[in-house]
Amino acid sequence: MPSRVTPADPEPVTAGELDPGYAERQRGLVRMKAFATSLLVIAALVYVFARRMEATTDAAVWGYVRAAAEAGVVGGLADWFAVTALFRRPLRLPIPHTALIPNKKDQLGDSLSNFVHSNFMSEDNVRNKILAAQPAAQIGRYLQQDSHRERIVAEGAALGTALVNGIDDQQAQLMVRNMVFSQLSSSAWGPPAGRLLAASLEAEEHHQVVDSLLTALNRWLLENRDAIATVIADRGPVSQDGPIRWLHERIGYKGADVLAQWVHQMRDNPQDPARQQLDAALNRLAEHMQSDPAMIERVEGWKAAVLQHPETQRTVSMAWPTVKELVLEALADPESDLRQRADSYLADLGVRLDQDQEFAGQVDERIANTAGFLVRRYGESAVQLISETVRRWDGEQAARRIENAVGRDLQFIRINGTVVGALAGLVIYTLSELII
Secondary structure (H helix, E strand, C coil), rough: HHHCCCCCCCCCCCHHHCCCCCHHHHHHHHHHHHHHHHHHHHHHHHHHHHHHHHHHHHCCCCHHHHHHHHHHHHHHHHHHHHHHHHHHHHHHCCCCCCCHHHHHHHHHHHHHHHHHHHHCCCCHHHHHHHHHHHHHHHHHHHHCCCCHHHHHHHHHHHHHHHHHHCCCCCHHHHHHHHHHHHHHHHHCCCCHHHHHHHHHHHCCCCHHHHHHHHHHHHHHHHCCCHHHHHHHCCCCCCCCCCCHHHHHHHHHHHHHHHHHHHHHHHHCCCCCCHHHHHHHHHHHHHHHHHHHHHHHHHHHHHHHHHHHHHHHHHHHHHHHHHHHHHHHHHHHHCCCCHHHHHHHHHHHHHHHHCHHHHHHHHHHHHHHHHHHHHHHHHHHHHHHHHHHHHHCCCHHHHHHHHHHHHHHHHHHHHHHHHHHHHHHHHHHHHHHHHCC
């Protein structure tokens, strides 16, 4: 009986096979199977009824109906067999060349993988698609929207915060410390410091530093006038008693005032002989720091003392925690200078991408070249995911998944087979009646 050819419903799928649209596609597949099968059953019933009417009446019309229904049944059965044979053995019979997908899923996965790689994941296809899409202009228009930039900056800040918090503090401190001390210890300080001092003297950039030092010295002399006068008086060559002490103090105050006046004069007059001698001494120091082995060695001794000083060690060790705290605070504050600068940069970039065609073309070309490189380098490995995934499925699982994806459309083959078969049978029967 025709009802025996109704295919069994697909086997239940596991929870792992249920993607978001799996259940809906499965319901659609079941409905289309029921419709195609119902059409086949109707054709079979019409055939039986027409056959009976043809045998019991003389009406010629029943011959046409019987021929159409008979051909529709044959076409429907043939296409049911063809569609079913893709996914399972029809009626579970061991017919050769059936259950093609379960038996040849590995070859199918390899063929699909090669097809995708050859026709879609080729370097030329990807480059041409990207260039045609003009991504730079689209990015530019996107970045010109305030809300879009705000979201990008916020997401970037969240990502940056996660990355910074993910860094091991002890490892970071050790890395910073080793980097700083290895760089500072790897080369002599004398020659570069001498060259820097010589360049500063040649450009007369040292005058501001010398002026500041002399200003500070003059202020100190004025603020400590009494103490300086006392020191001078205490070192008088004769008795410190009575009038002699008074005389020594007057000499001390005079000496303190002369010293302060001399420093003030030297500060205000770059041509002062003492100032000229100071410049000459600095020039000699710059030369010795570059070429005198003894001076270079002395500077290295100062360097070692500075690097080994506990305060230097503590300062360098505190560099990473300080930088981390500053970065995290800036990332967390929407009004921070860091995030405002990022927003301003993105806004300027968006305007340039949208309005500067040459720049946008260069960006498009770079994006296309990067994508082309990735496809050329990793495209084949990427599409192998298709064949590897299919290979991991068992035969029945692969058949269920593929049938769920395309089986609903394949049921139209069965419907068309029944309808077209009926029309073909009707045409053939009509021609035979006309000719024979």
